[in-house]
Amino acid sequence: MSRELRGRELLETSAANKGTAFTLAERASLGLEGLLPPAVEAIDQQHQRALQQLGQKPTDLERYIYLNQLLDSNETLFYHVVMSDPAYYLPILYDPTVGYACLTFNHIYRRPRGLYISIRDRGKIRGILSNWPEKDVRVICATSGGRILGLGDLGANGMGIPIGKLQLYTACAGVPPDGLLPVLIDFGTDNRSLLNDPLYLGLRQTRAPREQVDQLLDEFVQAVQDEFKDCCIHFEDWRGVDAFHYLASYRDRVCCFNDDIQGTGSITVAGLYTAMGIAEKKLKDQRVLFLGAGSAGVGIANMVASAMKLEGLTDDQAHDQIWLYDINGLLESTRKDLIPEQEPYAHQHAPSRNLVEAIDSIKPNILIGVSTVGRAFTQAVIEAMAKISERPLIFALSNPTEKAECTPEEAYTWSDGRAIYAAGVQFPPFQYKGRTLFPAQMNNFYIYPAIGLAVFATHARRVTDEMFIEAAKATADQVTDEQRERGMLFPPQTNVLETEVCTAIRVATLIFDRNLAGVSRPKDVEAWLRAIVYKPQYSA
Ligand code: NAI
Numbered sequence: 001m002s003r004e005l006r007g008r009e010l011l012e013t014s015a016a017n018k019g020t021a022f023t024l025a026e027r028a029s030l031g032l033e034g035l036l037p038p039a040v041e042a043i044d045q046q047h048q049r050a051l052q053q054l055g056q057k058p059t060d061l062e063r064y065i066y067l068n069q070l071l072d073s074n075e076t077l078f079y080h081v082v083m084s085d086p087a088y089y090l091p092i093l094y095d096p097t098v099g100y101a102c103l104t105f106n107h108i109y110r111r112p113r114g115l116y117i118s119i120r121d122r123g124k125i126r127g128i129l130s131n132w133p134e135k136d137v138r139v140i141c142a143t144s145g146g147r148i149l150g151l152g153d154l155g156a157n158g159m160g161i162p163i164g165k166l167q168l169y170t171a172c173a174g175v176p177p178d179g180l181l182p183v184l185i186d187f188g189t190d191n192r193s194l195l196n197d198p199l200y201l202g203l204r205q206t207r208a209p210r211e212q213v214d215q216l217l218d219e220f221v222q223a224v225q226d227e228f229k230d231c232c233i234h235f236e237d238w239r240g241v242d243a244f245h246y247l248a249s250y251r252d253r254v255c256c257f258n259d260d261i262q263g264t265g266s267i268t269v270a271g272l273y274t275a276m277g278i279a280e281k282k283l284k285d286q287r288v289l290f291l292g293a294g295s296a297g298v299g300i301a302n303m304v305a306s307a308m309k310l311e312g313l314t315d316d317q318a319h320d321q322i323w324l325y326d327i328n329g330l331l332e333s334t335r336k337d338l339i340p341e342q343e344p345y346a347h348q349h350a351p352s353r354n355l356v357e358a359i360d361s362i363k364p365n366i367l368i369g370v371s372t373v374g375r376a377f378t379q380a381v382i383e384a385m386a387k388i389s390e391r392p393l394i395f396a397l398s399n400p401t402e403k404a405e406c407t408p409e410e411a412y413t414w415s416d417g418r419a420i421y422a423a424g425v426q427f428p429p430f431q432y433k434g435r436t437l438f439p440a441q442m443n444n445f446y447i448y449p450a451i452g453l454a455v456f457a458t459h460a461r462r463v464t465d466e467m468f469i470e471a472a473k474a475t476a477d478q479v480t481d482e483q484r485e486r487g488m489l490f491p492p493q494t495n496v497l498e499t500e501v502c503t504a505i506r507v508a509t510l511i512f513d514r515n516l517a518g519v520s521r522p523k524d525v526e527a528w529l530r531a532i533v534y535k536p537q538y539s540a
Contacts, residue, residue, distance in 0.1 A: 007031035014075040015178060018538045021046060043080055043538060050081050060097040065108055067093060071167070072111060075177060079536035082171045087426075087493040089171070095443060096400035096425045098164040099149045105157035106194070106201045113163055114182030116156070119208045119216055126223040137228040138179035138456050141165045142220070144187055144213075145202070146239035147294075150372035150403035153239075155189025156202025161237050165259070165448070173449030173500040174533030175456050185220065187213050213242070221250055230459045230518055234259055234448065240294035244341045255455065257463040260295040263444035263451070265303025266468035266475075268368065268395065271442050271489040272304065273476035275420050278484055279391045284311040286321065289364035291355065291405060292371035293326040296397065298341050300368060305344075306469055319344045323362050326371075329353035359384040366393040369405030373398065377406035382414035392419050397442055399424040408439035422489055440489035447471050450500040454507035457532045459518030466514070467507050474506040475499065497533075505529050 010030055011017055018026075020041040027033050050070060057063045067089070071078040082089045091097060101108065117128055129137075145158025162182035169175040188205040189195060195204055207213075224231050233256040235246060247258040257263070276283050288304055290297040301322050308318040324331040324345045330352040331338060331345055338346055352358045359367070359381065367385050369377060377396060385392040392415060396405035408427045411419040417432045422442035430437045450471055455463060478491045478499055491499045505526050512521040522528035 005030075008035060011035060012073075014072055014078075017074045017076075019046060019074050019077070021538055043077060043536075046074075046077050047080055047084070050077060054081075060092050061100050061104070061108070063092045064097045064101050065110075068113075068163075069110060072113075076536050076538055079170055079177070079534070082167070083497065083536055085494075086171060086496045090168070090445065090493060090496075091426060093167055093171070094164050094445060095149070098160050099151055099400035101164075102148050102154050102157050102160040103151060105154075105160050106197065106199050109201060114159060114184065116159070116184050116186060117216075117220065118186040118203050119188065119212060120203070122216055122219065125216075125219050126227055129223050129227040132181060134178055134181070135228075136179050137181045137231050139166070139169065139175070139232050139234060139452055140181045140183050140224060140228075141234045141236050142183040142185060143235075143237045144185050144239075144242065145189065146187075146207075146237065146242060148237050149399040150374075151400070152372075153189050153191045153207075155191055155194050156184055156186050156200070157194065158237060159184040165234070165236055168445050169449045169452045170534055171449075172445055172496045173453040173504060174497060174535070175449065175453050176532070176534045179456070185216070187216070217246060221254060221256075225254060230255070232256060232452070232455045232460070232463065234452070236260065238295070240298075241339060243295035244298070244339065251462070255460060255462055257448075257451070257468075258295065258299070259444055259448045261299030262303070262463075262465065262468045263448040264296045264370070264397070265299040265301075266447045266472045267442055267444045267490075268300045268397075269303050269307045269469065270446065270472040270475040271395070271422055271440060272307070272366070272393070273472060274479045274484060274489045275391075275393055277476075277479075278420065278487065282311055284308045284313050284318075284321070286366050287362060287364040288322045288366040288368065289359065289362055290322075290324045291326075291367070291369045291373075291376055292398070293324040293331055293342055293345075294370065296370035297324055297326070297368070298345075300370065301345055302341075303465065303468060303472070306465060307472070310469070315344075320347065323347065323358075323364065325352075325355060325358055330358050356380045356384050359388070363388050365389045367395070369396045369398055371398060371405060372403055373405065374403045375406060377410070379410070379414050382406065382411055382419070386415040386418060390418060394419045395422045395442055397422070397424045401425050408437070412437050420487065420489070426493070438487045440487075441493070442489065446475050446490055446496070446500065447503075450474075450503035451507055453500065453504035453529070453533070454511060457504070457519075457529050458508050458511045458516075460511045460516050461518055462516055464514070464516070467510055470507050470510045471503050474503040478502060501530065501533055 141162035143158045145155045148154040148158045166180040170177045188207045194200045235258040305318040332349040394411045404423045408430045411421040422440035426441040427439040
């Protein structure tokens with residue numbers, strides 16, 4: 001792209017812009033003389049200036065805005081900064097700050113990014129896709145804004161999520177950024193305060209009926225196949241029922257996945273594999289109870305069941321080990337309000353609307369919160385779990401921070417330091433009776449970028465659950481004995497790029513083994529994949 005661009009247009013094209021790093025020869029040949037200050041800088045000097053400017057921002061939301069403006073002006077420098085210290089930047093670009101960014105998206109909005117398609121665009125979607133300047137789009141992250149983190153329906157404000165998710169494809173797994181496209185599909189919103197906000201940027205109508213949504217989505221999925229060969233659709237933050245419905249409709253027909261269902265399932269299984277190593281137990285012998293039976297709850301339950309089956313259980317035996325509890329109480333066989341995906345987990349049991357009673361009766365060793373309800377794991381809940389096992393696993397996964405079902409401090413204190421704890425966001429280490437306890441961040445950002453890199457590189461035709469299980473195993477296999485001894489469930493975030501590239505190598509190998517690749521198998525999958533990984537350096 002940079003060869004055709006000149007002058008101001010070149011400076012205003014983020015993907016090609018080098019700013020003050022354009023050499024004198026480039027400035028002469030590209031019509032840039034006089035358009036830049038005289039100094040010619042290396043990217044490291046530009047990086048220093050960005051850090052200074054960032055250091056003056058008082059809050060993470062301000063830092064989020066600054067970084068996204070940096071991305072608007074110089075993509076390479078943005079990734080150079082972000083990839084230099086992922087553990088520091090992930091919470092700014094992603095959970096939890098992205099949640100606050102979405103809440104205020106229409107107010108902090110500066111300039112458009114990605115594509116907006118609305119229910120009024122029926123019959124026009126292919127044309128809209130063709131307006132996108134990059135013709136080789138390889139991954140689309142699409143949301144309806146229907147359930148943004150634990151924050152509910154945020155309508156068009158949900159665009160912050162696909163933007164942030166795709167930035168992590170590059171930052172965490174080195175997927176080249178040019179072929180990544182965030183898409184917001186606007187079906188309206190049922191969020192009254194947004195509809196009444198004069199600065200709201202989405203359609204000012206309540207959500208369209210299901211039938212219209214189905215038709216528009218069919219057209220969208222088909223248009224993507226027609227316009228962008230080999231493009232994978234990553235569905236993100238759709239309402240629970242919609243999430244299952246669309247995954248079931250498209251997963252066997254096109255290359256797609258749902259991160260809330262499959263990515264979350266995979267990272268949880270990765271955490272469970274490591275935790276089983278710490279506790280010297282087998283997953284198939286554990287009982288799991290979920291608070292929350294939506295896309296994340298059922299998605300994780302399905303992935304845990306698949307992992308138990310790999311250890312020798314039958315379908316029924318695996319389902320019998322897993323229980324779910326939602327806003328209407330325990331899922332059991334007399335419940336009439338369940339969707340088909342929940343039914344395998346509705347066992348024979350008396351109805352219950354008391355979580356502590358359900359724990360006392362079911363006796364789970366693992367409690368997983370994906371309910372969107374902050375502090376739902378009360379002292380009585382944690383104490384009930386601590387009565388059942390020596391090392392109860394307490395995963396409080398709802399996002400953002402204040403939606404976590406309990407804090408590490410609560411889980412550790414109420415279990416007398418015995419809990420193995422994880423949350424969707426990163427909490428700091430906690431001191432308890434002279435020991436340092438390390439809460440894990442169980443977030444699907446360890447998984448979906450790696451899956452994305454493998455799919456991108458292999459031009460995979462489908463995304464399967466087996467790939468997510470392989471990603472879970474690969475992630476868990478990278479936790480060292482020493483890290484496990486410290487109670488860590490995942491490899492450190494400081495090394496996230498190397499972790500995810502290693503995971504992607506395993507997933508890509510599986511894609512070749514299953515004949516799902518659209519390119520021929522290279523002799524050395526690892527060397528071939530590493531050569532594809534994006535590096536935030538200016539091209540000569
Ligand atoms: P969802 O809206 O599909 O499901 C929410 C579930 O919680 C429903 O089953 C609902 O009945 C239940 N629930 C609501 N209030 C409840 C209450 N008072 N008591 C018991 N159950 C209650 O949402 P989804 O997609 O399943 O996500 C849930 C949460 O998980 C969100 O906060 C999301 O941010 C988080 N999540 C975290 C991920 C991570 O990587 N850590 C990944 C995906 C989701």
